Amino acid sequence: MNGAQALFKALTDAGVTTCFANPGTSEMQLVYEIGLAANVRPILCLQEDVVTGAADGYARMKGSPAVTLLHVGSGFANGIAMLHNAGRANTPVINIVGANASYHQPNYPEHELINGRVIDLAHVVSHWAREARSASELGELGVEATVLAKAGKICTIVAPTNFHWEEAAPPPIPPTALHRPMASPDAITHAENMLANGKKTGLVLGNLALRGDLLEIAGRIAAKTNAKLLSETFPSFSLARGEGRPIVEIIPYFLETGLEFLKDFEQLIFVGALPPVVTFAYRNKPTLKSEPRCALFTMASADQDLLAALESLAKATGSATTETMRQARQAATTPPTGELTAEAIGQTLCALMPDNSILVDEAATNGPQIFAATKGARAHDYLSPVSGGAIGGGFPMALGAAIACPDRKIVLVQADGSGMYTVQALWSMAREKADIVAIVLRNDAYAVLGLEMARVREGDLNPKMESMFDLANPALDWVNIASGLGVSASHAQTAEEFYRNFASALEVKGPTLIECQVAIPKALAVFAEFINKTR
Incomplete structure (x- = not known):
């Protein structure tokens, strides 16, 4: 050997x-x-x-x-x-x-x-x-x-x-698997007391607590104690959501929307998640999205046995048999028409995504609208590639998910700018016949940077500044890019076209790509103006 x-x-x-x-x-x-x-x-x-x-x-x-x-x-x-x-x-x-x-x-x-x-x-x-x-x-x-x-x-x-x-000895017999350390009994008791004190409480989940039996237990605890189930901004591992799943709300990414979302919470209990620190620091702005008066307590870290911790908390709160609040299936409506917006894309996904699919979201500025529109979709798993803040993970994460789960349909919503970081993944998708529908949201810009610039600018942007956010000269042609890497592709410019193309793509076993010409969300310009006035 x-x-x-x-x-x-x-x-x-x-x-x-x-x-x-x-x-x-x-x-x-x-x-x-x-x-x-x-x-x-x-x-x-x-x-x-x-x-x-x-x-x-x-x-x-x-x-x-x-x-x-x-x-x-x-x-x-x-x-x-x-x-x-x-x-x-x-x-x-x-x-x-x-x-x-x-x-x-x-x-x-x-x-x-x-x-x-x-x-x-x-x-x-x-x-x-x-x-x-x-x-x-x-x-x-x-x-x-x-x-x-x-x-x-x-x-x-x-x-x-x-x-x-060189010659080697056979490897040793592997030891038994490591056991994750237990959360301390004092931590369980403290969380139990927080849940019983009548204050508005968020149970913030991360890592394995976002899926399977752990999420079910957390849902029962929340229903019994009137707490709200929350997720860290970029869920680690996968978040189980959609029809029949416990209702979990994600803490928003942007500081201002995060502060608004958490303003009424008086205490947050973290299970496998970290406190809601803003991803980037801003001049004269807080670093936490929670209010200073909000008590923050980590009951169990991601390194600890989260299942045992939640089971202990469920026993302590008497919620082991409580029925959780579950997401209802959104009633079928007529297909969206007119302008192709992020909301229209989300509505189509909500209507057509098959049961047990996997939604990979690197939609960037279009992500919040798509996430909100798909909450009532059929049961699915949600993956967020940018858990550490590095963009470009959408294409490769979809590839890896497809290799891990070959019998499940993967739906990827991918921003155009970050997609170019790892566009080579399309070739591997074609080679492996990975069952992925890649939806590229083309707005020909690093749109989020326009918003971030609103935080620091003292006046209007000049052409040199704007050129560093612009992807339209030359424009990216995703249909030809995908075709050149072996993935069949189509283009959609209206909501009707996207609905038809997505329905057709779901019938294909293997990778397909839909280039969607979407406008930069109007809400983003309004938000940028709000930031500029309040900084």
Whole structure:
């Protein structure tokens, strides 16, 4: 057995069988061994943020990690943005990063990004990172990484290339899975007392608390105690929503709308979520979206056993048998007509999205309207790629979700500007025949930056400033872009056209793309003017 074989045996013995890859010279032995391994499925991606973003989407839906295969420090660096998002969401990911041979590294310091500094990069976006010191240690690190990843960690193994082919001992038998620490009894009691004090309370959920049995328990607690179920702004993992699911409201992204949303809450209890800190700091503005008088209490962090914590709280509040408030199916209406707006797109999705579909949302400025319009859709899972604030995760997350759940329809709403960060994912979708309908919202602008500029400008924008938000010169042609990458595509300019195109796309097994010519939301201009007056 060589080191590469020992590594893959460690991974596959732990059930890690999917590899998103963009390999290079130093990973050829690994590619060779993947080719000989019957139980490893490789997914080739053309850019490293597609690799890492797809691994994120896969793990959020599968509940277990995939492995990425990346080429030296420069390749790993290209995938850091999506690993940053995955880390913020506590998504399990295992990275294998090739490095030059151990005997080569000390002798050529001019290539230190390739040779000696990979581990430094890895520590930036990994909960755990190790560089193998022998062929046998590759298998040992593989075992350790699988155990930690399954506990919600990003793990990175730097693998010098000579250890891939050198002789290795078989990997050790993996230890039992790590048990997440329990929330303290005092924390449960304190949360129980908060829920009984008569104050307006939000139960803010994140991570695993947003899905399955955990969300059901949280729904019963909220119904019993008159609390409101809230989600962190960018839900980590997936949010179960739609018909029959407990009703959860997302804390808005923008500071001003977040402050308005939370203004009446007197206390917030966090379960797997973090306090509502604004993503970016603004001059003379608060950093929290909650009021200063609002009490903030973390009952259980994402690293703790959230199921046990919620079960304990349900028992303490006597809500174990309470019926939760559930989302009703929105009554069927006539298809939207006229101008193609975000609201019209959301109405169409609400009407037509199949049961048990997966909605991936990187719609940016159009996102709030689409999210609101789809709350009464058939039961579905909702994925938010930008959990760490890095844009461009929509295409790769949809790819990863499709690989994890091949029998479910993936619906992606993707802003045009951020879509260009990882457009190479379309090629992998075509190659893997991933069952995805990608809806590209084309407004030919980085529209959100116009709003952010309203916070700092002292006068009108000049053409030089405006040019840095404009994507219309030349305009992006998504139909031709998609076709060139192997994905069939259509264009919609009216609500009627989009309804027809989306209905047709749902009948196709495999990837399709619909380019939607949408105007920048009028509400955004009004909001920008409001910000400009109140800053």
